[in-house]
Amino acid sequence: MxxxxxxxxxxxxxxxxxxxxxxxxxxxxxxxxxxxxxxxxxxxxxxxxxxxxxxLTAVGLSSLLPGPETFAAVDVGDVPVVLTRDSDGALHASLNVCRHRGATVAHGCGSARRLICSYHGWTYRLDGAAGQRRGAEYFDGDAEGLVALPVTERDGVIWVSGDPSVVIPDDxxxxxxxxxxxxxxxxxxxxxxxxxxxxxxxxxxxxxxxxxxxxxxxxxxxxxxxxxxxxxxxxxxxxxxxxxxxxxxxxxxxxxxxxxxxxxxxxxxxxxxxxxxxxxxxxxxxxxxxxxxxxxxxxxxxxxxxxxxxxxxxxxxxxxxxxxxxxxxxxxxxxxxxxxxxxxxxxxxxxxxxxxxxxxxxxxxxxxxxxxx
Ligand code: FES
Ligand SMILES: [Fe+2]
Incomplete structure (x- = not known):
């Protein structure tokens, strides 16, 4: 102000x-x-x-993710979301839902170089892209990343939507x-x-x-x-x-x-x-x-x-x-x-x-x- x-x-x-x-x-x-x-x-x-x-929901201030290679699990309404900053500090939001069988991938907040699902160990990069699929030889098709969600950071506030189709307005x-x-x-x-x-x-x-x-x-x-x-x-x-x-x-x-x-x-x-x-x-x-x-x-x-x-x-x-x-x-x-x-x-x-x-x-x-x- x-x-x-x-x-x-x-x-x-x-x-x-x-x-x-x-x-x-x-x-x-x-x-x-x-x-x-x-x-x-x-x-x-x-x-x-x-x-x-x-x-589009204001979920927290920028320091919810205080630097590169950090993550925070948040709920937007009842949609489970994981926010991440990759190694360049760029902010991403994804559905916090594993592509294997839907387990929650990230819990709480902290630092990490990748996200690892605690159920069967599938991993994801901090931009949400697929990493290692443990037991990949048993799965058809290509590994898929987490579902990306719209996110932005304005004036020190992080805004995110649980609807992938939402278009983020200027303000x-x-x-x-x-x-x-x-x-x-x-x-x-x-x-x-x-x-x-x-x-x-x-x-x-x-x-x-x-x-x-x-x-x-x-x-x-x-x-x-x-x-x-x-x-x-x-x-x-x-x-x-x-x-x-x-x-x-x-x-x-x-x-x-x-x-x-x-x-x-x-x-x-x-x-x-x-x-x-x-x-x-x-x-x-x-x-x-x-x-x-x-x-x-x-x-x-x-x-x-x-x-x-x-x-x-x-x-x-x-x-x-x-x-x-x-x-x-x-x-x-x-x-x-x-x-x-x-x-x-x-x-x-x-x-x-x-x-x-x-x-x-x-x-x-x-x-x-x-x-x-
Ligand atoms: S549900 Fe995530 S690895 Fe199986
Ligand atoms: Fe009051």
Whole structure:
């Protein structure tokens, strides 16, 4: 995010603050009604599963593969994918499915000169091409490589689709890339990551980040003392969105200062990724459907600047705090919403005018499901 954008956003925050206690956060024109069956309906869920497997998805920052001859197994929706950098550092994505009998070829992440299937030992080069077929004399035809998938790396973010036919657009971030570029995301390293499997629809994990209205109540004792959720900004970039939530003390910031140290900035990379710039580090959340509509698989990663003087302890505390607060406060609340939706008795939900990013998220997803995203 460049200086000019930061100062424009700071001006908008100042206008909200100058309104002095009125309802001043960025607002939508109307409220939005949401049928709670979107969290339970099996047909919709199947369509969402297909969408998440096919959509071009922001899966991580560049340092997920920190150098030549590295690999990382990721799931795009429920499509198993392996990302690799070959010995020249070029990035590739393939279906993480062995051409022999379909076993998973790569597990976790690390360094390797080739990928070796742990079932019968067939190997693949890091560009996905076929290597040695163990027992080749017993197999007809030529050895085939892994199925190649579309992948790109823009502004320090890796985007990949589980659908081989997807054509990568010039700007998968639909304009948000111009803001991500100056953050030097490629200069961040992966500090830690973890996976949650929780009893909530995958959308609820994303939605909990898409409004700051709940912060003063749900996070009264944890986040609220640090946050001024009454001056939140909301903008859209095509299907994607961005929310700026100022921190307390922003009132004191003078003209020409940087916004980044004084706000939490969240980019919603629809459908399932939330990238959060948090003062001195970056968090990345990826949500996707679990085994049924009431289950979510959520990957959380913390990336930190490679040149930061901060200690490992500092980052560990940050990571533990974000995991604990989101799990005990946000996700347990979301699980309650899932329960109410599952009862079949829950009335229509109302998304307020003060929750415009959440409204955009709902509309974006509906458009993508309708095939015109
Ligand atoms: S399934 Fe991979 S070598 Fe047999
Ligand atoms: Fe929250």
């Amino acid at each position: 460049d200086e000019a954008t930061q100062s424009r956003l700071l001006e908008r925050i100042a206008e909200h603050l100058a309104a002095d206690g009125a309802t001043t956060t960025d607002a939508a024109e109307t409220t939005l009604s949401v049928d709670p069956s979107i969290y339970t309906d099996r047909d919709r869920w199947e369509r969402e599963r297909a969408l998440l497997g096919n959509a 998968p971030a639909e304009g948000a890339g111009a803001e991500l570029g100056p953050l030097d995301l490629a200069g961040h390293r992966l500090f830690a990551s973890t996976r949650f499997v929780r009893p909530m629809n995958w959308k609820l994990a994303v939605e909990t980040f898409a409004e700051s209205f709940h912060v003063a109540v749900l996070h009264r004792d944890t986040l609220a003392p640090m946050i001024r959720s009454d001056a939140t900004l909301s903008d859209t970039f095509g299907r994607h969105g961005r929310m700026v939530v100022p921190r307390r003390g922003i009132e004191e910031v003078t003209e020409g200062a940087s916004l980044l140290p004084h706000a939490t900035i969240l980019w919603f990379l629809v459908p399932g990724t939330v990238l959060i710039h948090q003062q001195d580090h970056v968090q990345l959340y990826r949500s996707r459907p679990g085994a049924h509509p009431g289950e979510c698989v959520l990957d959380v990663a913390l990336y930190v600047p490679t040149d930061s003087p901060r200690s490992e302890d500092h980052w560990r505390r940050n990571f533990d705090l974000l995991v604990e607060v989101t799990d005990t406060e946000d996700f347990s609340t979301a699980a309650g919403i899932q329960l109410s939706a599952s009862s079949g008795r829950a009335p229509t939900q109302i998304v307020g005018r003060n929750e415009p990013s959440l409204q955009h998220l709902h509309r974006s997803l509906d458009r993508l499901l309708d095939g015109d995203g």
